[in-house]
C-alpha cells in the first residue's frame with residue numbers, strides 16, 4: 001500500500017498543531033509526514049489510508065468549510081491541465097451574456113443553458129438553437145461581452161504557476177472564439193480549444209458555429225485525441241470544470257476537480273473547490289504558496 005496525500009485548504013488560517021490533533025483524534029489517521037503549503041493549506045501524508053473513512057471525513061470537512069483532496073503519493077499528475085472557461089476560470093457564462101443582448105424571446109430559450117449544464121438536456125442541441133438566435137446581429141456585441149468578463153480569484157496565479165511547473169495548459173471550452181481567445185491569451189494559457197462563431201462579411205453573426213472536436217464535439221473526445229497525440233496517459237491529466245459537459249474529462253483525469261460545480265459534478269467527482277479560490281488546485285498538486293507565480 002502506498003501513502004496517500006490528504007490536502008486541506010480553507011478560507012482562514014489553520015493552527016498546525018490543532019489540525020494534526022484533530023485529524024488523529026477524529027479519524028485515527030497514521031500521519032507519516034506533513035507539509036505546510038501556506039497559512040491556510042496543509043498536506044498530510046497518511047500511511048495505509050483506509051478508504052472507508054472517506055465518507056465521514058468528507059462530511060466533517062464540508063461542515064467546517066474545508067476543501068480537501070485525496071491523492072496517491074505516487075500518482076500526482078504532472079503533464080497536462082485542461083480547464084473549463086465559463087463559470088470556472090471566469091465568472092461569466094459568455095454565451096448567456098451574448099444571448100441576453102438579443103431580447104426577450106432569447107431569454108426564454110436561454111433557460112436551456114442552465115438545464116444543459118445540469119446534464120438534464122443535451123448540450124449540442126441547446127447550443128445550436130442558442131447560437132442561431134444571434135443570426136444577423138452585429139459582431140461588435142462580442143466587445144461588450146469581453147468588457148464584462150470577471151475573472152475568478154486565483155485564475156492568474158493558477159495558470160502562470162502551472163506553466164512554470166512544466167504543465168501544458170489548455171483552456172477547453174464550449175464557449176466561443178474570439179471570446180475564448182481573449183480570455184486564454186490574457187491568462188497565458190498555452191492552448192485554447194474552443195467552439196468558433198461563424199460570421200457573414202466579417203461583421204454579423206451567421207447563427208452557426210464550428211465545434212471543438214468534430215461531430216461528437218465533446219471535451220472527453222478532445223482529451224482522447226490529445227492523449228494519443230502527445231503520448232500522455234489520462235493519469236497525467238489534471239482537469240477543472242463545473243458543468244455536465246466537463247464530467248467526462250473530470251472522471252477520466254488523474255485528478256478531476258469540480259469548481260463551484262453543478263450537482264451532477266458534485267455527485268460524481270470526489271475533489272471539489274467549494275469554499276476557497278482557484279489556487280487550491282496548486283495546493284492539491286503539492287505546490288507551496290512561496291512557489292506561486294503571480
Ligand SMILES: [Mg+2]
Pocket residue numbers: 084085086087088241242243
Ligand atoms: Mg463551465
